[in-house]
Amino acid sequence: MAAKTKTTTTTTTEPVIRVSNLSKRFGNFTALNNVSLDVHVGEVHALLGDNGAGKSTLIKTLAGVHAPNGGQIFIDGEVVNFKSPRDASEAGIGVVYQDLAINPLATVTRNFFLGREMAVGLGPFSWMKMRQMDRIATEQMASIGIHISDPEQTVGTMSGGQKQTLAIARAIYFGAKVLILDEPTSALGQIQQMEVLKTIRRVQQRGDIAIILITHNEIHARLIADRFTFLSLGEVIGSGHRDDMESGDIRRLMAGGAELADLAAELAV
C-alpha cells in the first residue's frame, strides 16, 4: 500500500546528487527497486526505514561498493558510473560508515590523513609533513565544532562524538560534496548524540555540502533533516520536505507504512 505524501516544495537549485529509478538485485533477491532520490546542496536529507529496508544497499551503491542493476546516478546533472569506492570518492561522495574507519591506536592527525598523507617526495617512503597535517586536522575539526587540545592524542581516548566529528571532518576535507552519514547517532550517549547533530548542522550551514543522513531515530531526523525519504522492502514508500510532513506521517512511514494505531490497538488487547 503506497503512502500518500504531500507535494514537495520545489527548489530552484539543481540537486547535487540525483538517484533515478535505481535497482539492485542480489541473485533473485531484489534489494532496491526503482529508488529515486534528490539531494540538494546545503540540505540534510534523512533516509529512513526499518532494518532490511535497503538503506545499506543504497548507500553502498552510491559509494561505489555495489554496481546497480538498473537506473542511474547523476552528480551535478551528469551521469556517473562508479567502478570502485575510489571512483565514488573522487566524484565527491564521502561516506562515514558506522565503524568510522578509524584506527583507535593512532593519533588524530594520522587518522585524519590515513591513506592520503601530505608528504614530500614520491612513493611510500615520502616524508610526511607532520606539522602541517597537525594544523590542518585541528583546524578542520574546529571548523565543525570540536576543539581538540592535542592532535597527537590517540583516537581511542576520544569520545564517540569526537570520533564521529573526526570522520566527518576528514570526509569533507578530502572533497566530499555529498556526505553520507550511516547511523551517526546510534551507539552514542544522549549528550554526544546532540553533539553530533550540532556538528551535522554546522556542516549543513557551510552551504556547500549535501548530506544524506541514515537514521532510525525519528526525533533526530525531525530535528535536523530538511527532507525525508522512506524506504521499505527496497522501495521508496514516501518522501517529502520537513514543512510538509507531520510527525505522525514520519512515525508511520518509518515503521514501513504499517499503521501504528492498528498495532497499538492490537497490543492493547
Next chain:
Amino acid sequence: MARSEADRRRKVGYGESLLRRPEIGAFIVMIVVLVSLGWASGGWQNNLNFLDSTAFSPLGVRNNTRIVAQLGIIAIGAFMLMVAGEFDLSIGSMIGFAGMSLALLLKWGLHITIPFTDIVLVDLDVVPPSLAFLLTLGMTLAFGWLIGNIVVRSGLPSFIVTLAFLFFLRGLTEVCYRFLNRAPGDRSGSTQVSDLPDFKNLIDLERFRSIISYPAEQAIGAAKGCLSVFERPLNNSLAKLDNVKDNIANLATTSKMSPEQLARIKELAPATTSKEELAAKIAEVCKVDPNTISLEMERVDAQKLSADDLLAIFSQIPAGRAESLRNMLEADATRTAERLSNIKGNTVTPASINDIDVAKEFFMTLPTKNPVADLFGGNILEWLANWTNVIGWNITERTGAQWIDGLYAVVGWWIFVALVAWFVMQRTKAGNWIYSTGGNLQAAKANGVPTDGVKISLFMTTAACATIFAATQVFDTNSADAAKGNLKELEAIATAVVGGAILTGGFGSIWGVVFGAIIFGLAQNALFYIPWLDGAYYRMFLGSILLAAALMNESIRKRFTGGI
C-alpha cells in the same frame, strides 16, 4: 564558556608525558640490567662504579654490543611486522638459509647446468662477496615475498604459515649443505663451512709483484695460505676430481700457466687426495712463479712475508708516508712503554721501530679488496677506539697496548637499521600505513591503504634483516653452520614485545625495541662476566621480562584506546 569534551583531557607536563611514553618500562629495565651487570662483574668492588667492571671494559663493550646488535637487527624486522599485525617465525631459519647460501657461494662458486643436459648456464669459480650477498638477498627476499603472499591471499594466520617456513627453510638449508657442500667422493656434505678465506682482510699486492720473491721452501706455504684466488679454484677442482681437467684448464687461464706446466698438473692431479696436496703439487710444478698468480693476500699473512720481501716493500713506500707511519708507531711505542712503566713500577724503554715494522704497519693501512665483506664483518669506529686509547682508556693491563680496534660492523648495521626503521615508522607515509594496517585493517583498507602490499613488504623486510644478520656473522667468523639462527625468531619476537609491540598490532615504538635488544643482549652475555651465572638464569629472566612486558603493554594499550 561551556565545558566541552576536550576539557576532560588533563594536560600533562613534559616530565609526566615522558613517563607515560610506552617505552619507559623497557628503559627502566634496561638501566637496571646495565647497572646490575656492571656491579656483578666487578663494579661493586670498585666504589659501586658499574662502568668499572669486566662487562664494561673495552673488550666487554665490544662483545656485548655485538650480541645486542645481532638481536636488535632481527628484532626491528619482527617488530615492524608485528605492528602491521603479523608474525614471522621463520626468521631464525632464514638466518640459517642466508648463511648457508653465502658460505656455499663463497666456497664453491656458482655452477648451474640444466639437469640431464650439458648446457651450462652459469659457471663461476669465484663469486665475490658482493655478488654472493646480492644473490643471497635476492633469494631471501623472494622467500619473504612468497610467505607474505601466502599469508595475505590465503587469509591463514601468519603463525601457521611462518611456522611451516620455519621447518621448511631449516630443512632446505640442511639439504643444500648435504647436497652441495661436498667433494665428489663424499656421500654427503658437511653441514658447516669453516675454512673460508678472511675476505674482509684480503689486500691486493699486485703492485709489488715484481719485488716479492718466493724462496723454494716457502712456496708450498705461500700457495696454501696466502693466495686465495689460487685457493678457491682449488676447492672446486677437488670437488670435481672426475673433470679436474676442465678446472685445471680454468686455473690455467686465471694463472697464465704454461702448457707444459698444465700438462704436468693434469698428470699429477688425479692422484691427489687433499687440497693441501694439490696445492703443493701446483706450487712445485709452477715453482710458484709470482708472474703466474694474482697476488691477493690476507693482511696477517702479508705481514709474515720474508724479511727481504718486507724490506723490498718498505723501499717502495713513499718517503713521507713511511715517515708518518714511523712517527705513529714510535708515538704508540712511547705511550705503551710509559703506561707499562706505571703499571709495573719500573722504567720500560720503548720498543724501537725498524723498517720491517713500518712495512708491516703499511699492510694494515692498505684498503681491503672486498669492501662488502669489510662492511659486514669488519670493524667500525676504529678512530674512536684509537682516540680512546690516546686519551688513556682502552688499554690492556698486561702489555699497555691498545685493547680493541673498534666495534663489530654489526653494531653499525643495527644503528643503521634502527634509524631507517624509525624514520619509516614515524615520518613516512609507509609508517602510517604500517600502524594502520595493524591498528584497524578494515579502516586502513577503506581509506585506500594498500594493506596487502604493506604486509608483503614487511615479510620481505624481516627476510632482509635475517640476511644482514647472517652476512655480518659469515664475514666476521668466515664460517657458517646449518644450525645458525636457531630459536632467534622467538628472541626477536620477545624483544619486539619488550619494545611495546602488541600481538594484535598497531602499536609500539622503535626505541622500545632498541632498549629491549640491550636488555636481552646483555642478559644473554652476562654469564661470561658473572662466574656463578649459567644460561638457565638467562631464560628465566627472559621469560619473566617477557611476561611483565606483555602485561604492561596491555595496560598501555587500554590507556591509549580508552579501555576497549
